[in-house]
Structures are given as structure tokens and as C-alpha cells.
Amino acid sequence: GENMKKIIILINFVIISLVSYSLNFSVVPTRFEVELGKITTNEVYIINNTTEPMRLEAYVESDKKFGENYNLNEDIVIFPKKIFVKPGARQTVRFRVKPNSEYSNGEYKSYITFKEVPYDLKSEIKTVKRMSGANVSVLTEIGIPVYGYKGDQIVEANIEKLDVKRMKKSISVDILVESKGNSSLKLFYELVSVGLNENNKGKIGMSSREGKVKISAGIPIPEKLLNKKIKLIIKDQNNKVYYDKII
The missing domain is CATH 2.60.40.10 (Immunoglobulins)
Structure with missing residues (x-):
């Protein structure tokens, strides 16, 4: 009916606007x-x-x-x-x-x-x-x-779940964090390639100041590293390491 048409037009518009629309x-x-x-x-x-x-x-x-x-x-x-x-x-x-x-x-x-x-x-x-x-x-x-x-920023966080999955061109990261301090946990990544001097860094995301929150991110794998062994390191703003593995 008429309503369905409106909904389809709206959905189409949203997709078009995301593709062809600069702010x-x-x-x-x-x-x-x-x-x-x-x-x-x-x-x-x-x-x-x-x-x-x-x-x-x-x-x-x-x-x-x-x-x-x-x-x-x-x-x-x-x-x-x-x-x-x-x-x-x-x-x-x-x-x-x-x-x-x-x-x-x-x-x-x-x-x-x-x-x-x-x-x-x-x-x-x-x-x-x-x-x-x-x-x-x-x-x-x-x-x-x-x-x-x-004053002092106290980062006190439990990582309850940390899932890492390597896909063809990216790495998906899902992290469940419970914060107990007075400051959010800010997570960063480093991709270190074995035998190559390529070092890529970036931000994964941040938790809430307190309570539980899920942080999800996609980390792009640079062209040079697509078929290489990569070590993924996940650290917080105080350089505490939460993950350090070859994936």
C-alpha cells in the first residue's frame, strides 16, 4: 500500500544520501x-x-x-x-x-x-x-x-570478552569492557608484520566511564600485509597490553 511505498522511498533515500551526499x-x-x-x-x-x-x-x-x-x-x-x-x-x-x-x-x-x-x-x-x-x-x-x-585519571577495567577474527582485508574486534575507575578505557591497536618493518597504529574505541559497554571495530589490513603473518597488539592509553598475538 501507500505506506509501504513511503518506507521503500525513505530507505532508498537513506542509501542514496549516504553514497552521494557530502555534509x-x-x-x-x-x-x-x-x-x-x-x-x-x-x-x-x-x-x-x-x-x-x-x-x-x-x-x-x-x-x-x-x-x-x-x-x-x-x-x-x-x-x-x-x-x-x-x-x-x-x-x-x-x-x-x-x-x-x-x-x-x-x-x-x-x-x-x-x-x-x-x-x-x-x-x-x-x-x-x-x-x-x-x-x-x-x-x-x-x-x-x-x-x-x-585530578588523577584512574583507569580500572575488566575485559570480559575479547574476540579477534581475521578476515580477507580487515580484522574484526569485539570487546566487552566493564569500567570501575573514574576514567574511560581507551583502546589502541598496533599491527606489526613479521619480517617487515611496516608498523600500523590506530584507535579501536573507548568504554564508558563506568559500567559495561561493547566496543566493536574493524581494523583495515594494509595492502602490503594482506598475505603476511601479522601480530596484533591491543593496548590502552597507559600502554597496558590486553592482546599480543600473531593472527
């Missing part, structure tokens, strides 16, 4: 780390990638996965919150993180989210009309993480 705006840099003992002011640049003027709004959100209680929402001030960017231009947005004596030691995280809003009422009506045609305009939303640190 309407970019945000630089894509993450921040701040010390919570002092006031810090930080700059973010918004770049309008379209040929139309653009309006955005900025707001702060917590990260449910990291731990909603450990956020900086109350202490981040963004200015301006309503942003106007000319076609192809760059606009500066600043945010201040205020110190708060109530924070205990450890790691905190919030997102600053930038959301495109319809430029005016007419364009909103046009957007709705165009949804039924082939030309669909999409409003972009980008969240960048802000990590706050106070």
Missing part, C-alpha cells in the same frame, strides 16, 4: 580536551559547504553511552548559539568551560551539537514539498565531543 557544513576541530580546574575558551570553525546561506543552532548534550551523570552541560557556555554562515564561508563559534568545584576527580564528557535550521519559512515549506519529489534537502547535524579532566 552541508563541516566542523573543525572535531574534538576537545579541557582541564576542569580553570576557565578555558575554545574556538570551533563552521564551514558552509553549500552555495546557499545557512543558519545553525548550537547546544550542549550529554552522552548516554559514556555516562549521563558525568557531563559538562551546566558549565559550557556557547556564543553565539544562533549562527549564520554565508555560502562557502567560515564562521567562528566560541565556547567557554567554567570551573566547578563540585566535580570529583575523573573524566567528563559532553557533546556540542551544531544543527542546521531551515533558513526561513519559505524554505521550510519548499523542503516539505520537495520530500515528495526526487530532490530532497536534508538538514545536517554534527556533534563534537568535549572531554573534561580533573
Whole structure:
């Protein structure tokens, strides 16, 4: 029926949009780390990638996965919150993180989210009309993480499960982590090839600040190493090794 048609159109649109669609705006840099003992002011640049003027709004959100209680929402001030960017231009947005004596030691995280809003009422009506045609305009939303640190960072984690599977061109990693400290576990990989001086490093992912979380990642195998024996090493931010095997 009619509903099914709509669903199929939507699914098709999502796939098309992922393939052929570059984001309407970019945000630089894509993450921040701040010390919570002092006031810090930080700059973010918004770049309008379209040929139309653009309006955005900025707001702060917590990260449910990291731990909603450990956020900086109350202490981040963004200015301006309503942003106007000319076609192809760059606009500066600043945010201040205020110190708060109530924070205990450890790691905190919030997102600053930038959301495109319809430029005016007419364009909103046009957007709705165009949804039924082939030309669909999409409003972009980008969240960048802000990590706050106070005092000593204690990483205390149990790895309950660590599955590694080598496929043709990548290695899949599934890790179940329970965190008990005051800071998330951040996992990194190294691929060391036997008999070759090729060394590849990268990030696998991070846990929540406390509680259980599953970290899944695909590690690409570089062309040179496709048919070679590879040693995979998985370490945390303090260089503690959790996995070190030839795969």
C-alpha cells in the first residue's frame, strides 16, 4: 500500500544520501580536551559547504553511552548559539568551560551539537514539498565531543570478552569492557608484520566511564600485509597490553 511505498522511498533515500551526499557544513576541530580546574575558551570553525546561506543552532548534550551523570552541560557556555554562515564561508563559534568545584576527580564528557535550521519559512515549506519529489534537502547535524579532566585519571577495567577474527582485508574486534575507575578505557591497536618493518597504529574505541559497554571495530589490513603473518597488539592509553598475538 501507500505506506509501504513511503518506507521503500525513505530507505532508498537513506542509501542514496549516504553514497552521494557530502555534509552541508563541516566542523573543525572535531574534538576537545579541557582541564576542569580553570576557565578555558575554545574556538570551533563552521564551514558552509553549500552555495546557499545557512543558519545553525548550537547546544550542549550529554552522552548516554559514556555516562549521563558525568557531563559538562551546566558549565559550557556557547556564543553565539544562533549562527549564520554565508555560502562557502567560515564562521567562528566560541565556547567557554567554567570551573566547578563540585566535580570529583575523573573524566567528563559532553557533546556540542551544531544543527542546521531551515533558513526561513519559505524554505521550510519548499523542503516539505520537495520530500515528495526526487530532490530532497536534508538538514545536517554534527556533534563534537568535549572531554573534561580533573585530578588523577584512574583507569580500572575488566575485559570480559575479547574476540579477534581475521578476515580477507580487515580484522574484526569485539570487546566487552566493564569500567570501575573514574576514567574511560581507551583502546589502541598496533599491527606489526613479521619480517617487515611496516608498523600500523590506530584507535579501536573507548568504554564508558563506568559500567559495561561493547566496543566493536574493524581494523583495515594494509595492502602490503594482506598475505603476511601479522601480530596484533591491543593496548590502552597507559600502554597496558590486553592482546599480543600473531593472527
